[in-house]
Amino acid sequence: MNKTGTAGNKGKGIKSDCFVEFELRTDGGVQIELNSKVEAYYGNSNRKLAASVLEFFEIEHAHLTIDDTGALEFVLAARIEAAIKKVINTEKSYLLPQREENKTPTAKGAFRFSRLYLPGNSPKLMINAGIHHPNGLILDLEDAVAPDKKFEARFLVRNALRSLHFYGAERMVRINQGKPGLEDLEFLIPHYPNLILIPKCESAEDILKVNKVIDKLKKQHHIETDVWLMPIVESAKGVMEAYNIARSADNLVAMAIGLEDYTADLGTRRTAEGTESFFARSMVVNACRAAGIQPIDSVFSDVADMEALAANVKVSKSLGFDGMGCIHPRQINVIHQNFAPEEAEIEKAKKIYLAFKDAQAKGLGVVSLGSKMIDPPVVKRAVTTIELAINTGKLSPDWQPATSN
Amino acid sequence: MKKYDKLVINAVGREVPTIINGEEHIPFKGVGKYKPTGRKYGPPIATCADYPDDGNKIVENLKDALVKSGLKDGMTISTHHHFRNGDLIANMVFDIAHELGVKNLRWFPSASFPCHEHLIPYLEDGTINRIEGSMNGPLGKFASEGKMKGLGVLRSHGGRYQAIQDGEVHIDIAVIAAPTADPFGNANGVNGDAACGLLGFALGDSQYADKVVVVTDNVVPFPAIPWQINGNHVDYVVKVDKVGIAEKIISGTTKITKSPDRLLIAELTAQFCEAAGLIYDGFSYQAGAGGTALSIGNYFGDILRKNGWTARFIRAGSNQYPVEMLEEGLVGYILDGQTFDLEGVRSMRENPNHVWTSPFTSYNYHGKGNFASMLDIVVLGATEVDLNFNANVVTHSDGYLLHGIGGWQNTLFAKTTILPIPLFRDRIPVIRDEVTTLCAPGEMIDVIVTERGIAINPLREDLIEKTKNSGLTIKTIQELKEEAEEICGIPEKAELSDEIIAVIKWVDGTVIDSVRKVLPKK
Numbered sequence: 032m033n034k035t036g037t038a039g040n041k042g043k044g045i046k047s048d049c050f051v052e053f054e055l056r057t058d059g060g061v062q063i064e065l066n067s068k069v070e071a072y073y074g075n076s077n078r079k080l081a082a083s084v085l086e087f088f089e090i091e092h093a094h095l096t097i098d099d100t101g102a103l104e105f106v107l108a109a110r111i112e113a114a115i116k117k118v119i120n121t122e123k124s125y126l127l128p129q130r131e132e133n134k135t136p137t138a139k140g141a142f143r144f145s146r147l148y149l150p151g152n153s154p155k156l157m158i159n160a161g162i163h164h165p166n167g168l169i170l171d172l173e174d175a176v177a178p179d180k181k182f183e184a185r186f187l188v189r190n191a192l193r194s195l196h197f198y199g200a201e202r203m204v205r206i207n208q209g210k211p212g213l214e215d216l217e218f219l220i221p222h223y224p225n226l227i228l229i230p231k232c233e234s235a236e237d238i239l240k241v242n243k244v245i246d247k248l249k250k251q252h253h254i255e256t257d258v259w260l261m262p263i264v265e266s267a268k269g270v271m272e273a274y275n276i277a278r279s280a281d282n283l284v285a286m287a288i289g290l291e292d293y294t295a296d297l298g299t300r301r302t303a304e305g306t307e308s309f310f311a312r313s314m315v316v317n318a319c320r321a322a323g324i325q326p327i328d329s330v331f332s333d334v335a336d337m338e339a340l341a342a343n344v345k346v347s348k349s350l351g352f353d354g355m356g357c358i359h360p361r362q363i364n365v366i367h368q369n370f371a372p373e374e375a376e377i378e379k380a381k382k383i384y385l386a387f388k389d390a391q392a393k394g395l396g397v398v399s400l401g402s403k404m405i406d407p408p409v410v411k412r413a414v415t416t417i418e419l420a421i422n423t424g425k426l427s428p429d430w431q432p433a434t435s436n
Numbered sequence: 437m438k439k440y441d442k443l444v445i446n447a448v449g450r451e452v453p454t455i456i457n458g459e460e461h462i463p464f465k466g467v468g469k470y471k472p473t474g475r476k477y478g479p480p481i482a483t484c485a486d487y488p489d490d491g492n493k494i495v496e497n498l499k500d501a502l503v504k505s506g507l508k509d510g511m512t513i514s515t516h517h518h519f520r521n522g523d524l525i526a527n528m529v530f531d532i533a534h535e536l537g538v539k540n541l542r543w544f545p546s547a548s549f550p551c552h553e554h555l556i557p558y559l560e561d562g563t564i565n566r567i568e569g570s571m572n573g574p575l576g577k578f579a580s581e582g583k584m585k586g587l588g589v590l591r592s593h594g595g596r597y598q599a600i601q602d603g604e605v606h607i608d609i610a611v612i613a614a615p616t617a618d619p620f621g622n623a624n625g626v627n628g629d630a631a632c633g634l635l636g637f638a639l640g641d642s643q644y645a646d647k648v649v650v651v652t653d654n655v656v657p658f659p660a661i662p663w664q665i666n667g668n669h670v671d672y673v674v675k676v677d678k679v680g681i682a683e684k685i686i687s688g689t690t691k692i693t694k695s696p697d698r699l700l701i702a703e704l705t706a707q708f709c710e711a712a713g714l715i716y717d718g719f720s721y722q723a724g725a726g727g728t729a730l731s732i733g734n735y736f737g738d739i740l741r742k743n744g745w746t747a748r749f750i751r752a753g754s755n756q757y758p759v760e761m762l763e764e765g766l767v768g769y770i771l772d773g774q775t776f777d778l779e780g781v782r783s784m785r786e787n788p789n790h791v792w793t794s795p796f797t798s799y800n801y802h803g804k805g806n807f808a809s810m811l812d813i814v815v816l817g818a819t820e821v822d823l824n825f826n827a828n829v830v831t832h833s834d835g836y837l838l839h840g841i842g843g844w845q846n847t848l849f850a851k852t853t854i855l856p857i858p859l860f861r862d863r864i865p866v867i868r869d870e871v872t873t874l875c876a877p878g879e880m881i882d883v884i885v886t887e888r889g890i891a892i893n894p895l896r897e898d899l900i901e902k903t904k905n906s907g908l909t910i911k912t913i914q915e916l917k918e919e920a921e922e923i924c925g926i927p928e929k930a931e932l933s934d935e936i937i938a939v940i941k942w943v944d945g946t947v948i949d950s951v952r953k954v955l956p957k958k
Contacts, residue, residue, distance in 0.1 A: 046862045069863050071834040072927030101862030104925060158923075159697045162887050196923060360696035428907070 036117025038183040039110040040152070041098045047155040049102040053114035056092040061085055067099035080104055084111045087125050105194035106154040106187065113183035129193040129222065136256045137201045137225040139284050140412075142166050142419060143261075143325055144354040144370040145363045146203060150175035152184040157191055161198030163360035169203040172215050173230050181211065185218040192222040201225045203261070206241075213244045220248035223256055226284070231292065232262035233269045235279035242280055257282060261327065265289035266296045270311045273318035285325035287356065288315045291332075303339065305346065316351035330356035337365050344369035371423040372416050380416035381430065383409060439587040440936055448826070448877055452947040456939060457542075457566065457586050464948040467877060472802060472944070477603025479644050491620040491658055493673045498525075498651060499532045501672040502609065505647035507533060510540045510565075511608035514645065516638040517547035518613075518625055518774060522684025525613040525651050527554045528676075534563045542586070544605060545569040546596060546637035547840045551684075559584055568605065569596070570830075570840020571938070579937055580836045582953040588837075588938030590830060590951075593637065593773070594799025594806065594846035595941045600640040602802060604945055610641035610648045612665060613679045617652040621670025622663035625775075625792075626785040628654035630682045633754075633775030633784050635664045636794035642669040653679040664792060685776060693727030697858060697887050702728050704908065705815065705856040705885045706735030711906035712899050714813050714852055715739050721813040722751035722847055725776045728856050729815050730757050740766050751798065751811060751847070754780035754790070762790060771807060773798055773843060799846035801943040808843070811850035818855045820871045823913055825878030825893050827855065828871040830940060833864055835872055835932045835954040845943050848880040852899070859886040865920040865927060867913060872930065874949040875940055884913065891916050931955055 034055050041050035049067075063081050067074055081095060095111065102110070105127055112125045146167035149157050152175075160168050170188040172181065192202060204219050205228035206212035212229065219227070229241055238260065245258055260283045262276055269276070270293065277286050290308050294301045301307070312328065319326035328347040331340045344366055347355055354370060357363055372380070382400060387410045390398040398405040420426035440453035446463035454461055462470060487493065495501050507513075513533075515526040526545060533541060539562050543555070550573035558564045559578060566586025571579045579588050591599055599605040614623035615630040625634045630653060642648050642665050650665065651674045660667075693699060705728075709715050721736065723729040733750075734757065740746060749769040752758050756779035761767045763783075770790045775781050783790045798807045808814070819838060820828040832838045847853070857866050866886075882899065884891045889911035892899050903910060911919075921927075932952035942948040 069927075071930035072864060073925060075928060076925055101864065103863060103923065159887060163696060163700065361699065 034118065036114040038113035038117070038186075039102075041100070045100055045155070047101045047103065047106070047158060048153075049097055049099040049107055049110050051110040051114045052096040053111070053118060054094040055090070055118045056094060058092050060092055061090060062094045064094070064096045065099065066097065069099065069101050076104075077107060080107055081111055084108055084115070084125050088112075088115050088119065088121060088123065090115065090119075102154065103158065103194070105190040109186040109190040110183065113186040116186075117182070124189075127190065127194055130196075133193060133195070133197065133202065134223045134256065137259070139257070139259065140325075141201060142354075142415065143201070143285055143327060145366045146201075146327075146354065146356050147360060147363060148175060148205070148330065148356060148358050151188045151204075152176050152180045154187065154191075157195055160360065161196050161200050163363050164198060165200050165357065165360075165363045166354070167201035167203045167226065168197055169205050169228060169356075171205045173205045173207050173212075181207070185215060189218040189222055192219065192224055203228060205230060205263075213240065216241070216244045216248060220245055220254065220258060221252040223254065224258060226259040226261055228287070229260060229262040230289070231265045231269070232276055233266060234272050235275045238262060238276060238279040238283060242282070259284040261285040261287055263287045263289045264311075264315060265292035267293070269293075270314050273314050274321055277318040277322035277324055283322075283324060285327050285353070286315060286319050287327035288312060288329050290329035312350055312352070320351065325353040326351060328352040328355035330358050331362065332358065334359035334362065337361070340365050341369050367423050371425055372420050376416055377420045377426055380413040380420070383413035384417055385431070387413070440939075446947065448874055448948065450874055450949045452939060452950050453587075453936060454947070456589065456947070461939075462946045464942050464946040467879060470944045470946050472602065476601050477606070477644060480646060491667070493621055493667075493670060494619050494655070495672045495674060498528055498611075498649070498674045498676065499535075501649045501674050502529065502532055503536070504672060505609045505649060507536065507538055507609060509538055510542075511538075512542040512544050512606060514544040514607045514610045514641045515546070516612060516635065516641065517545060517549065518632045518635060518637060518685070519630070519680035519682070520685045521549040521551050522681030523549060523551055523613065524678060524680050525611060525676075526552060529611050530555055530558050530563060534558055534561075539563060540565045543567050543569070544607060546593065547842065548572070548575050550574060570842070571837045572839055576837035580831075580951070580954045581956075582933070582935060582937050584937065587936065588951070589941060590841055590938055591941045592799065592841040592845035592943055593795040593843045594801055594808070595841070595943050595945065597640045597795040597800045598802045598943065598945055599941070600644045601800065602945060607641055607645035608647065610638065610645035612638040612642060612648065612650050614650050614652045614665065615679060615682070616654045616656055616660050617650045617665075617673055618656055618658040618660035618667065619673055620658050621648070621650050621665070621667030621673050622658070622660040623650050623652065623665040623667070623670075624660060624662050625664060626662065626781065627656075627660075628652070630654070630678065630680045631778075631781045631785070632680060632682055632685050633781045634772065634792035636773055636792060638665060639794040639796060642666065647671045649674060651676055651679055653677060682778065682781070685778075693731055695727070698728045699731055701856045701858065701885055701887050702731035703735055704887070704890065705732050705854060706739060707906075708854070708883065708885060708890055708903065708908055709736070709813055710739055711908060712852075712902045715745075717743070717745035718748045719812045720747060720749045720751070720810065721815070722753075722808070722811050722850065723815040724817065725753045725755060726817055729817070730755075732815050732856065733757055733761070737761050737764075737766055751807060752780075754783065756780070759783040759790070762787065771798065795843075795846075799843055799943075801846070802945075806846070806849075808847045809849035811847065813852050813854060814847040814850035815854050815856060816844055816847065818857055818866070820866055820868050821855065821857070821881065821884055821913070822868050822871045822878070823917065825881040825884070825913065826871050826874050827876045827878075827881050828873045829875045831873040831951060833868065833872055833927070834930050835952060837938065837951060841875060841940070845876060848876050852882050852896075853880060854883040854885060855881060856885040859888045859916060859920045860924050863924045865917065865924055867917040867920060868927075872932075873940060873951055884916070886916060888919055889916055
């Protein structure tokens with residue numbers, strides 16, 4: 032085992048992060064050397080936190096160096112823990128209190144128009160991500176994290192699940208492919224993620240493996256909240272298996288397609304027109320609709336071109352998708368605006384909602400519109416359509432006729 | 437001589453000296469409360485008998501000009517900052533002073549930049565006693581650590597003109613770097629290889645200094661048109677190889693921000709202005725050169741376009757963005773105090789509606805009105821704001837001098853002052869119990885727009901009323917502060933020395949706050 036472990040980032044352009052070097056020693060007690068950009072305001076509290084992490088792991092002799100560029104406490108704690116665990120073996124985890132609102136469950140059919148990818152080892156990008164109000168925030172442990180940073184990213188993502196402000200966005204994590212992904216789950220499931228994205232999914236078997244670990248961990252940690260799954264199909268084989276994957280589990284709520292890898296697998300390139308992926312996208316939409324889950328489109332990677340993004344979203348919606356990924360906060364609004372319900376949808380939802388209110392007022396158990404009976408899920412959907420229309424500015428908050436109030 | 441003496445508590449509760457570098461100064465008394473009496477300062481009377489009839493005032497070199505101007509110990513030398521970080525002349529002036537063994541000078545720039553780090557050895561060896569002007573970067577660090585021999589004095593652009601005009605600062609020699617000049621001393625900033633736009637910051641210097649030296653790399657035969665600086669004020673003209681690096685007037689902050697968080701703040705600011713009815717056909721605004729401010733200008737442009745409105749005028753700091761709006765016809769006039777890029781320079785040269793101004797017309801508080809107070813909206817930055825909306829723009833929360841005041845204090849007199857600022861910057865909360873340095877009393881700040889909510893000064897009941905059903909997230913400043921602290925943790929208060937290293941002047945020349953020395957690192 033090494034005597035020295037490091038974690039975190041430093042250097043040009045790194046902010047709101049820290050770089051930690053932990054050296055286990057055999058004598059001399061504990062020394063903490065803090066070099067902090069925010070020394071004047073948080074020097075003392077940072078030293079106190081560092082000391083309490085060392086004490087928690089029963090470190091008696093060590094030298095800890097911290098280069099801090101304004102890391103929040105959950106970041107600092109994650110970095111120190113990761114550095115220590117590169118040196119010592121322990122079952123213990125240093126956990127800061129979990130924000131109560133970070134335990135809130137989400138509905139199976141929640142809107143998932145936009146999901147913003149956040150590199151799992153870059154705290155700077157996480158802190159303000161929620162203020163842009165995507166439907167979901169994905170803490171990414173997979174492609175956005177360099178191989179030598181995978182270990183420490185797990186601690187950061189775990190702590191983010193507990194401490195980060197999501198501002199109402201669904202808490203999502205993309206795990207790694209295969210066995211490392213199953214190990215990732217141990218860092219996630221006890222901390223109430225709403226949804227796990229499973230990359231490069233090629234069979235129902237992949238889903239079952241993940242669910243087996245999730246079930247075990249939920250039982251072990253007495254978690255009863257649902258953990259939803261969103262597999263990502265990114266290969267020719269995955270596309271062919273789309274339907275089997277889509278219907279493989281009850282907690283599978285959506286399936287996405289990843290076009291970068293898929294087109295590479297086909298031996299072709301992604302184009303603006305997207306002809307090469309038409310088949311795959313349609314397959315995914317079809318499989319999802321057949322299985323009753325949400326089909327979700329790939330990310331659009333030119334973050335500077337909002338007009339092309341808008342065009343892309345329109346195509347996506349017309350193919351039948353319910354949402355798409357984004358890699359820059361400025362994409363969120365464009366995606367919402369273009370996935371938002373159209374006038375006709377809104378009008379229909381308004382009628383259903385008013386019929387429901389009317390039935391309620393009259394004490395009727397059954398809602399009907401004209402001669403047609405309306406099922407409760409349809410009412411629910413109408414309510415969400417209205418909420419969404421209001422949220423995207425397509426409907427005034429006080430749209431209801433005065434008489435119905 | 438003591439750097440400062442006779443401390444009193446001023447009208448905003450700050451401890452300030454009334455004796456500064458041996459001279460008496462008045463403590464801040466409240467906005468609009470101090471009314472000066474007497475007459476303005478007048479420069480010595482000159483006679484044409486002492487100047488060549490052919491109008492040729494060219495001398496051999498800058499050293500010659502400075503010697504002829506009588507450069508000696510204890511004098512005040514002024515320069516302007518239209519070249520921003522591309523200034524070459526201030527360093528040259530003090531190289532000469534050092535070579536001549538002159539000591540104890542007061543440097544009175546309209547602003548200093550990192551390129552002036554070159555002067556630190558002269559501050560150390562006593563060639564320069566002190567800087568009265570903005571200090572940031574290496575000079576800010578030097579001053580903040582208490583190493584400057586005299587006490588620093590920071591003034592706004594308008595306050596600098598006021599100090600010159602009122603005789604509070606007597607300039608012995610003004611050295612004016614000019615992209616174009618004629619032998620008589622008429623000078624401008626719009627023509628020549630080093631064109632930097634205008635020379636407004638040097639206007640007061642030319643009018644009131646005992647001796648005025650114009651330095652240029654582009655001598656044209658009389659007349660140099662336009663004469664932004666009037667040759668009738670000028671004693672000597674010097675030709676150098678290169679007067680300044682024009683490309684460096686572009687600072688890093690004059691590009692529209694790409695940061696999604698700052699764009700969000702900009703968008704919210706524009707939405708707020710729209711909801712509050714501050715934007716209308718014929719309105720006016722000033723937005724600085726920061727990335728956020730520039731994108732606010734863009735959003736204002738969208739609102740004007742959508743409604744088929746035009747803005748009557750923009751006060752600027754111009755660069756390509758306001759120029760585009762002018763050329764599109766969205767704006768009637770740009771009243772420009774300094775150009776921030778070469779597009780701004782071009783437009784000023786070519787477009788009669790892009791007008792050069794000066795701190796006298798725009799900002800001087802001891803005049804018969806000024807332009808700044810006529811603005812509908814001004815958008816400004818700040819390093820800190822306290823719960824009473826008092827704001828700081830010069831020091832970082834750790835006490836280091838970070839920015840000059842610029843036109844910041846002067847534009848606070850606009851009808852509505854908005855500070856779009858992130859709620860915290862790399863963990864450092866912007867809203868504090870008390871600002872480190874008080875540059876503006878809270879009554880002057882109307883709105884703070886952050887990414888997590890907008891706080892309106894309770895004094896502005898009209899704005900509160902107009903935006904209450906706007907759908908914008910309006911919070912109290914206390915709520916915003918608590919929100920930041922919930923995320924970042926409650927910051928400790930930076931410990932500073934009792935020793936004062938500089939003072940901050942209000943627009944009327946009174947002393948509004950003191951800047952304390954930063955303690956050495958633990």
